[in-house]
Amino acid sequence: MTWEIANRNLIAKAISELFYEEILSDVVKQANENTFTLDINGEVIYRFHAFKGIWGDLVVKPDTLRRCDGRKPDAALFFKETQYLTKMSDITLANFIEEMQHTLYSDQIMLQKSVSVNALYQMDSLGIESRLNGHPKLILNKGRIGWTPCDLSAFAPENARETQFLRVAIMKSLLTINCQQNKSFENIITADLAESEINYLQFLCKKNNIDYHSYYIVPVHVWQWEHKIQLFFQKDINCKNIVLLDRAGDRYKPHVSIRTFSNCQNRLALDIKLPISILNTSCVRGIPVRYISIASEISEGIESILRQDAVFVSANTDCLKDVAAFSYVPSDYIDIKSAPYRYKEFLGAVWREPSSSKLGSDERCLMTGSLSFLDQNCKSLIGLLIEKSKLSVEQWLKQYFSKVVLPLYHLQSRYGIGLVAHGQNTLLKLKNNTPSGLIIKDFQGDLRLNQNLPPVTREKFSEKVLNRLDYLPSGHIIYDLITGHFVSVLRFISQSLYISHRFKEAQFYQLLGSVIAEYEKNYPTQAGVPSLLTPSLQRVLLNKVRFEIGYQDSVQRPKPLLGSPLENPLVNRESAYG
Structure with a gap:
């Protein structure tokens, strides 16, 4: 049953957004006050209840959506039927349907986890994020191409599972780093490690015959290590510029944005943003090196403006500062000027203030x-x-x-x-x-x-x-x-x-x-x-x-x-x- 509902909901969303984007505007007709028809090529007609939003979209009521030939809603069929309107090539359509299948898989999970608004209200901000349905404008908002069902179970925000990051030693001289003035980059990146864990990781460095004083010990998402870093950084791994140590540190839960994580054990601890190189919504979710070296300076400038302007002060406006960041581009790709962006965003992190640090009691x-x-x-x-x-x-x-x-x-x-x-x-x-x-x-x-x-x-x-x-x-x-x-x-x-x-x-x-x-x-x-x-x-x-x-x-x-x-x-x- 959830399969049919997920397909119907996705078609309803597609009609709304494609009408807004003027792709369906010539083939959707208003039958009466709240009933509309979508006539596809004079062969297939969809009928549904909706109202015209003030921004020029159609707000479709999903459970009213019907095909006039009696067939059950089928999102793949809908996008094939409307190909002459979207003007997707066959190659793009095939890829689009693959992303659609990923979205539908996660949509069904969301349907099974549906909650009342009263239950949602009782949750904290991270709990609320785990029950949200993704980007409202993008039709395929949970594509996550690159993740298997097992990955989704382990890492997708709607499953709200805690994760512990891998810790990797990387030669200091290789990294582009950034840190707030008067703060220690090393202290920030190891703040979620107990002293015993730091000692253990330093022991592992010695065991691997590397001097830990010459390395930064940084967190890496386990999926990213297994699927990207091990492959694209083989040269560094083989010469021990990069050394895998072990899982360590506090446990984290992902935000709805997938890459940003909050500390489960200390909600005042810094959030961590890590690359997870899957295609989700509009792009592959890496960490762009371009902004790493200025991350904290941007934040400091924004905060200075917010604190000195009476409009922001009276409106109680705050920002979450990026307090530290690093990036490392694979040596095989750093000098390929026009390489696809994703190859230069595999390895990095941003440490950011948590929202809880900006709230009154x-x-x-x-x-x-x-x-x-x-x-x-x-x-x-x-x-x-x-x-x-x-x-x-x-x-x-x-x-x-x-x-x-x-x-x-x-x-x-x-x-x-x-x-x-x-x-x-x-x-x-x-x-x-x-x-x-x-x-x-x-x-x-x-x-x-x-x-x-x-x-x-x-x-x-x-x-x-x-x-x-x-x-x-x-x-x-x-x-x-x-x-x-x-x-x-x-x-x-x-x-x-x-x-x-x-x-x-x-x-x-x-x-x-x-x-x-x-x-x-x-x-x-x-x-x-x-x-x-x-x-x-x-x-x-x-x-x-x-x-x-x-x-x-x-x-x-x-x-x-x-x-x-x-x-x-x-x-x-x-x-x-x-």
Whole structure:
């Protein structure tokens, strides 16, 4: 039964996102107020209940989805039937179906682990992450190509199993490292090891005839060692530049992002981000060397801005600093300039402050992406939080927009810093179930600068940092907020709130628009950053990228595409459910 439900749910999601990306817009027709048909090539018709979202997507009710020929929902068949619309080549389609099978396998596990929103509310932030369904925009959000079912059982976040990392000795002279000033890199990377374990690992170094003083003992994910490091670093292993020691240290659980882990035994200990070179969603999940040497400096600069600006202070905005990092590129690949990015991201780590270190005694936090969670009874997590807060929906949302959206906007318009503010790297602080602040994190690749960078920002970062980061035109950097947070987070929150509490999307965005308008009166946008209240916005496409580029290697991670303009719902607030 879960197989049929997983297929049906995936088709429903595909219809919604492909309609948004204008791939199905010409073949979907509205039969009446809430009934739609999808006519595929004049041969196959799907019928379903849905409503038109204010962002131009269709919100499909999965359990109403039917094929008019009576056949059970089959996601592979659906993507083959719509190939003439997605324009995937046969080679891309075959790979896409492989990724789909991986997604369906994990979707079934998620269905078997479904929980009520009340049960979810009782969990801590890491427990909540283990019950989330993955990226809301990407159709295939749990592809994880490279992992077997046994790997999924051991390492996938939905299984919430604890893991202990391998410890590997690597010659110090080989590593690119970074560490906060006045802190010891060696102390940070061994902080989760007991003294007896450090002694044991040093004993193993001596047993392997290496001087441990010349090596760093670093953590490595067991899957990464077995499937990548042993193969691609054979030269280093054979000459003892790299020496496998043993499993050691505290036990960790993965975040929904797969690569980031929190310490189970000490929640105030640093999180660790490790490469796990599987294809998941848009790219292979390694650790890019490009940002390693400036990791802590980026964090320090961001924190300095947050602490000195009254807007951030009053909104209780924090960041999780990257306190140490290392990377090592295989010697056989380091001088191949245009090698696919994945070959240069096999070995590394980032140590980051945990979210618990940024919370008051009466605060908790959760990913903003978790707010749109809907249980099987169509009860939403955001709705439950609002009910428990004793605030009205409008009061609660105004707090959210003031504590989350305005600081992100201020960071862009005042400082020219764009953070791709998706549902994983923006954490909502809650006090008495009411929004009380924001935590931002993950500045390696998800942080970009305005090409017209204000002097107030330049003085916060060294030339080394400024030269290493990506830059965007002034008119583009705003989409790190519009696409990253509005379309990829708020779109699903507003729809969940409508489904669970019948709070209309038009009201949701009217309130957001009024909060932003009030902010802009006091803080006019600078450095050429356009207003969030501009009448039309660019439609950024994610799924279509995979259809066009396929699954072949690339030097850099894939970039999004653009569709036709969107009417800005913060300004144009009419919709079918407006």
